[in-house]
Structures are given as C-alpha cells and as structure tokens.
Amino acid sequence: MSEARTRTVEIAGPPRYDVRLGAGAERHLAEHARPGRRVLLVTQPGRNEVAEAASEVLAGSGARVVRAEVPDAEAAKTAEVLTGLWGLLGREGFTRDDLVVGVGGGATTDLAGFVAATWLRGVEVVLLPTSLLGVVDAAVGGKTGINTAEGKNLVGAFHPPRAVLCDPAWLGSMSRADYVSGLAEVIKCGFVTDPVILDLLQAAPARAADPAADPELAVELVARAVQVKADVVSTDLREAGLREVLNYGHTFAHAIEQVEDYRWRHGDAVAVGMVYVAEVAHRAGLIDTDLLERHRAVLASVGLPTAYPGGAQRWTELRAAMARDKKSRGSTLRLVVLEGLARPTRLEGPDEATLRAAHAAVSQAGSAAGAVP
Ligand SMILES: NC(=O)c1ccc[n+]([C@@H]2O[C@H](COP(=O)([O-])OP(=O)(O)OC[C@H]3O[C@@H](n4cnc5c(N)ncnc54)[C@H](O)[C@@H]3O)[C@@H](O)[C@H]2O)c1
Ligand SMILES: O=C(O)C(=O)C[C@@H](O)[C@H](O)[C@H](O)COP(=O)(O)O
Ligand SMILES: [Zn+2]
Numbered sequence: 111m112s113e114a115r116t117r118t119v120e121i122a123g124p125p126r127y128d129v130r131l132g133a134g135a136e137r138h139l140a141e142h143a144r145p146g147r148r149v150l151l152v153t154q155p156g157r158n159e160v161a162e163a164a165s166e167v168l169a170g171s172g173a174r175v176v177r178a179e180v181p182d183a184e185a186a187k188t189a190e191v192l193t194g195l196w197g198l199l200g201r202e203g204f205t206r207d208d209l210v211v212g213v214g215g216g217a218t219t220d221l222a223g224f225v226a227a228t229w230l231r232g233v234e235v236v237l238l239p240t241s242l243l244g245v246v247d248a249a250v251g252g253k254t255g256i257n258t259a260e261g262k263n264l265v266g267a268f269h270p271p272r273a274v275l276c277d278p279a280w281l282g283s284m285s286r287a288d289y290v291s292g293l294a295e296v297i298k299c300g301f302v303t304d305p306v307i308l309d310l311l312q313a314a315p316a317r318a319a320d321p322a323a324d325p326e327l328a329v330e331l332v333a334r335a336v337q338v339k340a341d342v343v344s345t346d347l348r349e350a351g352l353r354e355v356l357n358y359g360h361t362f363a364h365a366i367e368q369v370e371d372y373r374w375r376h377g378d379a380v381a382v383g384m385v386y387v388a389e390v391a392h393r394a395g396l397i398d399t400d401l402l403e404r405h406r407a408v409l410a411s412v413g414l415p416t417a418y419p420g421g422a423q424r425w426t427e428l429r430a431a432m433a434r435d436k437k438s439r440g441s442t443l444r445l446v447v448l449e450g451l452a453r454p455t456r457l458e459g460p461d462e463a464t465l466r467a468a469h470a471a472v473s474q475a476g477s478a479a480g481a482v483p
Contacts, residue, residue: 135275145172152222154214184372215241216248223254227269242292246335251343291377299338315411359384365431381414389468391447
C-alpha cells in the first residue's frame, strides 16, 4: 500500500485519540489488549474476515475475546439488542478494566459505542469501521446510541473511542449503493467546512463513487472528511454549539428514515435532507440559486438521491418527526443552514410556509433512489 493510502488523523480532544487508516490497521488492537483482559467484539453479519483478523490480534496479546454478532444495519440499534449485550457482559463478568470492540458499519459501531458507554457507566471502546460512512463519520467523535419507535438516535451518550482503526481495503467489498450512501456525509463536510472535497468529487465523480477505480482519491476524501470531524469534535464534543454543523441535512434526513421505517440508507436520506435545507435557506434569502443547485449537482453526480416524493399527508408525518430533532428547543425547530459555501449558521423557528414549500420542492425535482433494495 502506498503512502497515499496510509494516514493518521489525530482527534486532539479531549479525549485525544487517533483515526488510523492503512493496511493491517487492526494490528493496532494489540495496543489495547493485555493478558486476561476481556474483550466484547460486537460485529454484524458478513464482517467475518475483519472480525476474525481482529480476534486474532486480541487473542495473540492474551485477551479473552467474547464475540457477539448483532443484526445488520438499523435492526442492531434497538433496546432489545442492547439488552442482549448487557446480559452477555454480565454473564461473562466484564469489569471496568475490560474493553468493547465494534467491527462493522455505522449502525454496529453506534451500538457498540453505546453498550460501552452504559456498561458499569462506561468502559473503553475501540472501533473498526468497515463502511465508508462508518470511517468518515459514525466511528469518529463519540456519538453513540440506538433508535426508538419515536425516532432516530433518541437514546444515546457521548462516549469517544480510544482509537478508530480502518484498512481502506475493507471498503472494497461494499455494495456500490452503500458506498455512495457514505459519500453523502463526505459531501456534507464539503458544504459545511471543506469545499475542496466538492471540487475533488465534481472533477471525478465516477472515480469518487468507486474506491477500486481510484484508491488514492478514496483515501484523500476519507482523510479530509475525518479531519473536518476531528476539528469540530475537538472543539465541541457535546454539541453545545459548533458540533451542530455536522448535523447539516439531518433534521429532514432523520424524519425520512423514521417515516420510511429505516428502509432508506442513512446517507441517502442525508443527501435529500441537504437539498431540503438548501431549499429552505434559499427561500430565506441566505443562499443563491447557484449554491442551491450545486447541492443537486454534486449529489446527483455520484448517484445520490435529491428528492423524496410525497404529498401533503407525507408532510404531516415528516413535520412531526422533525419536531423531535435534538436541535429543537421547546417547540422551536432549529435548522443548520448555510449562508454561503462553508458558512454554516442556524435558522431558528423558520416559518411553516417556507418549510412546506421546501418540502414541495424536494417532492418534485430530482431523482429519488433512497430505498434499500
Ligand atoms: N455516531 C455518529 O456520529 C454517526 C454518524 C453518522 C452516521 N451514524 C449512524 O451510522 C449508521 C449508518 O452507517 P452505515 O451506512 O455504515 O451503516 P450500516 O452498519 O447499516 O452499514 C450499511 C450496510 O453496509 C454493510 N457493510 C458494512 N461494511 C461492509 C463491508 N466492508 N462490505 C460489505 N458490506 C458492508 C452493512 O452490512 C450494511 O448492510 C446510521 O445508523 C447512522 O445513524 C452515526
Ligand atoms: O457527529 C455529529 O455530531 C453528527 O451529527 C454526525 C451525523 O452525521 C450523524 O448522523 C449523527 O449520528 C447524528 O446525530 P444526532 O444527534 O442528530 O442523532
Ligand atoms: Zn449522519
């Protein structure tokens, strides 16, 4: 693997930790294992190769590995699955000295992080993201949690990992649809902070959508997105203010995910959510038509959806779900919007007519391809 595919991004913290990208990244697990240390390895179906490699490193350092395979994707982020893991930790006698390791996409690492955050009020966790979305976003920054019937990520904790380890080769087995879904979070980083990401993507969208076509570009995009997240979470871990920018597009996205009963990929929903909030910002006089249309252009160029079809009935459901967004205060909806490229701000209590008009705009124009096949 060339130098261009090996990177370390430091999360300055507090707490400080590294996101290590490179071939054989799992070997760094040895730094977190010791004889007799119990390790709960939480993984998702299909990740056997990475889980096995991780187990070997841990066992090779004398750790006692207990493996738990949880359901795939959002089906893992439930109270029932979490309760099952607590039971396992209890039966295996996990103490505060022990460790949780998460291996999989963002759903698995969110769950693994939350079980670590809650067991004995907090044990250490190391995350091995195997999806693009996982490595650029979910595994980094310490947000952990599960969904409830009422909405996405409604129960969780801030619990940063001790390390994030990813071999970019792991992403090679992802389906194109899952990989492209992860690009939505990369594009989000481009709009809120680092427009070079948008330039890179728009210069070579076909190569950006296929890590095998240009592995160096893939790692460059990953490293840039992780750097955006590193800078933000090092300043504001608990989302007192600045961190909200990482939620760009998510108010509408989480509403789509809930209304669709989690059949939409998270990144696909974020793509439509960014177009939605750009429509709101445009109507509020904050961004011009060029920046609005750049959202549609860059997202569509890699095959992400830019529309969510639905009439008035759908809007009622979506609006109710949006009210439960964590950025709301009382009955006031707060949206992260742009007032220019890489100039995020908040729009507090936007008027209902604007919200509805933006919904009409994303209901009609663009392509809708978000549902998981
Ligand atoms: N904690 C955070 O800060 C944060 C940030 C962004 C997203 N998230 C959460 O992350 C989740 C979305 O992440 P995701 O898309 O990675 O979720 P996911 O775990 O559902 O993975 C998506 C699909 O990709 C598959 N997959 C993963 N790695 C693979 C590989 N190497 N090869 C083949 N298939 C692979 C999974 O099995 C799954 O079917 C959502 O729950 C979202 O809320 C959390
Ligand atoms: O790290 C953050 O902060 C984010 O908002 C990143 C988002 O991409 C991610 O989907 C996050 O899980 C959403 O958080 P939530 O607080 O809105 O549930
Ligand atoms: Zn997200």
